[in-house]
Amino acid sequence: MAKIKTRPAEARDLDAVAALFDAYRQFYEMPPDLALARRYGLPWRSGGGALTSSPAVDAQAAYESANTMQPTLLAGTNFVLHAAGWLEGGLTMGYEKFVLDADQLGMWHAFASGVDLSENGQALDAQ
Numbered sequence: 001m002a003k004i005k006t007r008p009a010e011a012r013d014l015d016a017v018a019a020l021f022d023a024y025r026q027f028y029e030m031p032p033d034l035a036l037a038r039r040y041g042l043p044w045r046s047g048g049g050a051l052t053s054s055p056a057v058d059a060q061a062a063y064e065s066a067n068t069m070q071p072t073l074l075a076g077t078n079f080v081l082h083a084a085g086w087l088e089g090g091l092t093m094g095y096e097k098f099v100l101d102a103d104q105l106g107m108w109h110a111f112a113s114g115v116d117l118s119e120n121g122q123a124l125d126a127q
Contacts, residue, residue, distance in 0.1 A: 034075065043078035050101040051082060053089045057096045061087065065101060073108050 037044035049072055050065035072080055082090065083105060085098030119125065 037078075038076075044076065045079040045081060046072050046075065046077040048072035048075075048077070049080045049083040049086070050097075050104065051086055051089070052097075055088045055092075057087070057094055057100065061097060062100070065097075066104065069104065069108060073112055 054061035084101035
């Protein structure tokens with residue numbers, strides 16, 4: 001019987017590991033949801049959002065929430081599930097975290113609106 005060795009994944013393993021996250025769709029010969037949504041012009045829901053494994057509203061929670069929300073937004077998600085209040089990987093929620101996440105979502109909304117390149121937006125007439 002062959003022995004199986006395990007080790008923690010490293011940055012050099014990223015290409016090999018990334019494919020595993022979409023492997024179940026390939027097994028069932030289904031295209032990814034995002035590709036289908038874009039192909040047919042449909043809105044796309046994502047389970048990503050302001051997620052964290054932190055049990056408290058702290059710097060770890062803020063960092064993890066921002067770094068899970070950014071790729072969700074940049075992917076072009078139309079509806080984000082679990083966008084506010086989650087703590088401990090979804091085992092609990094916190095009202096304080098909900099308020100902080102709602103504030104962050106307002107900033108992400110402004111970010112997603114883009115830059116106003118009009119003359120007024122760039123204040124070209126300012127003295």
